[in-house]
Amino acid sequence: MKPVVFDPDLCAGCATIDCLMKCQYVDFKDIDDARTEKLNINEGRDSRVLHECLTCYACQEYCPDHNNPFYLLVERQEEKGLLPAPRPILEEQLRMMAPRGRIERKMVSAPVVDMCAFPMLTGCVRGSLFENASTIVGTDIFCNIMWLHFAKNSVIRERVPKAIDNIMAFYLKDANTNELVCFHDECYGTYTSVAKAYGISVPFKPIHLFDYINRRLDVLADRIKPLNQKIAYQRPCSNRLSPETDQTLDEIFKKIGVERVPRKYDRQNALCCGGVPRAQQRDELADELVEKNLTDMLSTGAAYCVFNCPFCMATLGMEVAERGLMPILVSDLVQLALGE
């Protein structure tokens, strides 16, 4: 088993301990307190951070040295058997999302869009935005990044290579492309950030949905009817693994004529949607996060609440709609601007 790529010396020399000091969910008295806890984690000792972590991935983004603090934290949680969620919840999820082994070879052609394990969203791949696109979906190609929330790096190590093999063997091997458009941030994060940190080789080229959409909008430029709307964006935890794509999203919004309203909880300061803490049985914290997100969005005067994560949308969508904002996925918003 390859260890997570992590340089303890680099971490020890860190002046800011941003990974913990910027954390929105675990409080520290001062930087020395944070440094002590970080050292405990690095050296395999117990740390309250291992117990209190919300598993929002944000520290991956905060670390100025890209030293994988979150992946290491998950490693330590698993080593110590510190489960963020109760065991039966974990076990059922493990079974639900296990590869079924029922995958069938399918002829696909570019662009191939990876819908992960969620067939209910394949309907989003439509119209000129996804012209001639093929979709692939199912638990056999599940990206498995969710186990970061459950202290299960071992499952990532076990299942991700299989999913990658399946994607290649059943779809991309005979296709006319080596590119895989990842509809979800999670998949892109898995095949770039996680794979790199865990030493998993990826034989195809993952393309982030935003990059794909941004390129398509250049092709479809004459069809765009600017929406002239204010939108509030709910940045998902998994985008922390590919923060560079957040700029691409800005370009998309600009092209379709929407204003991403400044939010207190956006960009690096994005707040968890509240979904994961419910699995951790922290519903009161989840309620607080939902309320903070909603209050923040409503204060901006936005008409839409835009999601890129289906789980965030499932968690917040109804509440958002009840408060008068239209919940919508990025791809659907773009299709609106294309008049589709």
Next chain:
Amino acid sequence: MEHEEILHRCFRCGYCKLPGNYVDVNCPSYLAFRFETYAPGGRMWLLRAWLDGKVSASARFADILFSCATCGNCVAHCAFPEFKDRLLLVFTAGKEAFLDEGIAPPPVRDLLTKNQIHGNAYGKPARQRTSWSEGTDIPLFSDQEYALFADDVTAYDPRGQEIARSVARLLQQAGVDFGVLAGDFRSDGNDVRALGETALFEDLAAHNIKEMNRLGVQKILTLSPHSLNAMKNDYPGQGGKQQVFHYTQALAFAMKNLKFKTGLPEIRVTFHDPCYLGRHNADYESGRMILRAVPGVKLVEMDRNRKNALCCGGGGGNFFTDLLSGGDDTPARVRVREAAATGASLLAVACPMCAVMLEDAVKTENLENLLAVREVSELVMDASCL
């Protein structure tokens, strides 16, 4: 018997007896007779028993089978996915099996004989099929966009003929480009097919398709939802290539061309969804779009509407065979009571069979002073400047 392999899978849980909101019994034959045998589950179990030799084919068994109004309520509300889609197919197959054995209620036999010999349910000549438009300026089909097809009821029944004239005049006024189909046309075959006489249906369909092809018909407008269903869903299997629409579907988008009287008083109208427009073809809106466009109309809904609508009892050939008649709770009588309970003074219908069935029921229920049945086109005509 076709589909017999699924008969035993019916649990008889009874979801099929009710609408989705459970307000009251919604299976027409079960409503009329109330024996479990007359419910979809009863038919399934009886057919299984018949195939197993536990129950013999009999006149009563035939009545039970052929009284199904094929309204599709059971299909809409059965709890078992996929299985539910085959319910009406099973019942039709059961009827076909009974016909093969030479067992059918006398009215069913008579209806099929008339269709066999004369090509329609009334035993009248095909040349009289357009007699309803004679003496009017309603054009016959030549090269217009739509060909208007008159089913047996609008072609031969006096009340149906009134409806046909009303629809045609309104379509003219709304600027719909159409002509009345004239030629050697026969019954649309929808009810013949529902009664299990598949071969006869195929003959009727093939004949009509051939005649439409000869006349160069591309798009059909039907007066009856029954015709819509047969021509849209079953004719393609017999080689039909025409696009098919119910007249309300064309009229709904042409309402803007009509001029209405001013100062019309508010009138409460409730709309009865025809089974073959609604549940069978998923159009619950065309009729309502038309009504909403009429000044003064206040549309109120019955408890059972759209997918939950109660059938008038005329489907599956029952309009002609009358197997559901005789009790206080015939579907048509229950339906007009429900309509009256909404406080509506007009019950709008979009099917000539529903019109006749419900008008009769209004009289039987002595509701004439409270409720009038109007075909949608008639209601629009009343309010328009025609």
Next chain:
Amino acid sequence: MTAELIQRLSKIVGPRFVSNAAEELYLYSMDPGTMPQAYPDAVALPKTAEEVQQIVRLAGELKVPVVPMGAGLVLSGLTRALKGGIILDMKRMNRIIKVNPLSRYAVVEGGVAQGMLQAYLKKYHPTLKHSMPDAPPIATMAGNMCIHGSGHLSVLGGSHSDMLTGMEVVLPTCEIIRTGSCSVSPDWFGRSPLPDLSGLFLGWAGTTGIVTKLGIKLFPNYAFNDMLIFVCEDADTMPDVIFRLTGVQVAEDMTPWMTPKPDWAKGFLHINIAFGAHSKKELTFKRNLLQASVRHYIDRKTAGFLPLPPTQKNRFLKVPSPDLARFADLRKGGGFEYVGAMMAIEHFPEAYRAGLEIAEKFQVSYSLGARIIGAGHAMMFFFAYAFNRADDEDVRRASEALDATNRAVLDMGGIPWKAERPAQVQIMEKMDPDTFALMTRIRATLDPNHIMNPGNWEK
């Protein structure tokens, strides 16, 4: 005799609503469960209590059995005419007579379906609801009441017979009597303070009279509703978990379930917990109470609540749930029957293990679960077996599994609910003899002609 019976029944209910045709006799000879056929001589569909009265009078005169039937969905064959006679299909008596919104009760006729009352309240009294069983919505109020049914408000209000406020009953001797406050007052508010005669007709499988009207308690229909699914791995913890969850007195309904399908659920024990509130704040408060009650297990990571996004909860909040009916098609064979065992909560682990063993032994498709009755006062633990109706061997296996389950249930101190004839025999073997003797005396007094659903509760 049959000709005379039919002729005279026709005079009472009209010829349209009487049959002795082979088709009706066949269909009414059985229900969807595993019990063998028992043919009636006639089926009649009365519309009024007076018609029921006249039929009972006729039956008494001709010494013909009478078997009342609601939707015929009991599954344990209680509406079969074990000794022939007339099956009274009560579903034409379907008027909702009145709703008292302030005292929260409804009075309905004996053939009113559960779904119809639900729809009626939704339309005319949207702030009220009644407890719906998980039976299909065509199941009748009276049928469910007479078998001591339970439903989606049973944690809140107990078994459905606990929610009964009074009845109108046609006795085997033809009198129409009333039980509860309606025997004295125009109001149907409850069964106290009078001698409680309602018990003469509850749980007797139609052997003591025919219910033509009943009053039932209604409850607040909350504007905000939520549900939780608790999950754990250890059956031994379930009694304590149920004790804790019911202890906070927040849930309206609690239904444990343990099924081998879907695959992810096998081996885990779940409890669906439904609750409602007048405001979101109250709803959150109630959820927090429920969660806090089992924090002991959550903190040890041995149990917890499934994280369900709001959109996924709707199917669990649907009342009645169509999932139960769908279980019948598990084997693509349209067959399903269960032993519902009324028992004390502490027998949960024992019942669970017995269910697994029996399913394994008889190789039957199973679903295990329970409905909690009251604040953890009892439970109806169900052992449901699906079978293929077209496969005699499969039916036999299910039947044997049911029989074994009944015995196991009685051995652990439970009592089969709405017991089929063979299970009744097993119960009577265990019953205190003097109690059974009293039952027999009461029955003989009420039904001197022995015409009411004979063959049931008899040794």
